[in-house]
Amino acid sequence: MPDRTRFLGRTLAVAGAAVVALATAVPAAAATAPPTVDQDVAQLYQDVVDLYNGLPASALRGVDPLINSPIPRPGPRFKAAQDPIPGCTEGSLLTYANKLAAQLTPLENKAFAALSGLSQLYVQGVASDKSPQVFGTDGQYSSRATATIDKLRGFWDIESWNIQLVAWKGTDLGSQVKMAQTFSLGLAPAKVKGAAALATKVLYEVPALQGGRHPLLTLNAFSAPADSLGGKRVALGDGLLDTVNLLGFDDVSVESVVGHEYGHQVDFAHNNYPPNESSEMGPDAYGGYFVAHAKGFAWDARTQQEVTYLDASIGDCFHSHGTPDQRKAAGAWGEKQATSQGNPNRVIPSATMIDKFQKEYPKLMPPATDQSGAATLASAHS
Numbered sequence: 001m002p003d004r005t006r007f008l009g010r011t012l013a014v015a016g017a018a019v020v021a022l023a024t025a026v027p028a029a030a031a032t033a034p035p036t037v038d039q040d041v042a043q044l045y046q047d048v049v050d051l052y053n054g055l056p057a058s059a060l061r062g063v064d065p066l067i068n069s070p071i072p073r074p075g076p077r078f079k080a081a082q083d084p085i086p087g088c089t090e091g092s093l094l095t096y097a098n099k100l101a102a103q104l105t106p107l108e109n110k111a112f113a114a115l116s117g118l119s120q121l122y123v124q125g126v127a128s129d130k131s132p133q134v135f136g137t138d139g140q141y142s143s144r145a146t147a148t149i150d151k152l153r154g155f156w157d158i159e160s161w162n163i164q165l166v167a168w169k170g171t172d173l174g175s176q177v178k179m180a181q182t183f184s185l186g187l188a189p190a191k192v193k194g195a196a197a198l199a200t201k202v203l204y205e206v207p208a209l210q211g212g213r214h215p216l217l218t219l220n221a222f223s224a225p226a227d228s229l230g231g232k233r234v235a236l237g238d239g240l241l242d243t244v245n246l247l248g249f250d251d252v253s254v255e256s257v258v259g260h261e262y263g264h265q266v267d268f269a270h271n272n273y274p275p276n277e278s279s280e281m282g283p284d285a286y287g288g289y290f291v292a293h294a295k296g297f298a299w300d301a302r303t304q305q306e307v308t309y310l311d312a313s314i315g316d317c318f319h320s321h322g323t324p325d326q327r328k329a330a331g332a333w334g335e336k337q338a339t340s341q342g343n344p345n346r347v348i349p350s351a352t353m354i355d356k357f358q359k360e361y362p363k364l365m366p367p368a369t370d371q372s373g374a375a376t377l378a379s380a381h382s
């Protein structure tokens with residue numbers, strides 16, 4: 001993605017400039033002068049990088065977010081850059097997220113990267129649904145989230161009691177206790193307290209962060225498998241819910257997104273890790289089946305349609321999570337399985353659903369796009 005490269009380049013250039021400024025400005029009052037905002041952000045970013053590097057090897061394995069955020073997370077990169085699929089236009093939610101990111105200065109971009117990465121580790125490794133979870137900036141989505149996870153646990157035939165649903169909130173970054181717990185996951189113990197204090201300091205030192213309420217900090221959702229950092233869980237970001245509302249899909253946001261993320265748990269339970277877009281389009285299909293099914297939300301045709309447009313809004317053009325058209329088709333296919341089956345109350349076993357989708361998946365990849373994409377991939381690697 002050209003934009004992302006540009007941000008990284010700008011961020012690195014500024015970091016380099018800061019180092020030079022530091023080296024030349026030392027003599028006079030440096031010993032007693034308080035650190036500048038630039039220095040605070042640079043130090044926090046390094047603390048978060050060190051934290052990621054100190055995590056156990058399996059901590060992030062299998063954890064794939066709903067969208068590739070325009071805010072790059074510190075730590076290892078999972079996906080190589082590649083050219084976009086010709087003729088593809090990314091979904092409206094991605095366009096919106098990229099626009100938000102483009103408004104950030106390099107300093108802000110670095111602060112967002114550090115704090116977004118930190119908040120993701122908090123929700124993945126520290127947060128627990130044993131304390132009541134508050135979904136949405138003002139808790140406006142809590143009851144829908146609870147109803148959705150309850151229904152999903154009874155819907156699919158997988159072990160479900162230990163799948164947590166946790167709220168991903170930028171405002172948690174304001175708690176030194178929570179941030180100390182987070183840094184303890186991988187940072188040297190002697191540095192934990194200082195790093196936690198710095199995180200809460202930067203949160204209010206960089207006004208663009210809005211004290212954790214800027215949607216880009218938590219504009220995502222993810223599902224994590226049993227052997228990852230905090231065990232089986234689905235995380236739902238406040239920033240994602242706010243953005244989906246803004247784009248006009250509020251009616252279906254919580255149910256669709258949690259239905260999709262729970263779909264990853266269905267795949268995890270069957271060790272189904274396909275090495276292509278079906279790893280994302282499968283959960284779109286299972287989610288569609290769930291919301292349209294009589295034992296799920298039994299949503300009508302109009303609402304099912306809204307869900308497929310939400311699926312499309314998170315489609316990308318990088319052979320990553322599926323294009324908008326592919327994701328829309330996967331969701332619609334899942335819905336059709338529910339509405340066209342003989343006995344509306346029967347829920348297909350999850351293993352059967354996975355098989356059915358894997359058979360359908362090649363048909364949901366438009367041939368022209370697939371071929372040009374394959375050609376792009378081949379040239380990128382040669």
Ligand SMILES: [Zn+2]
Nearest residue numbers: 065066280283
């Ligand atoms: Zn997903």
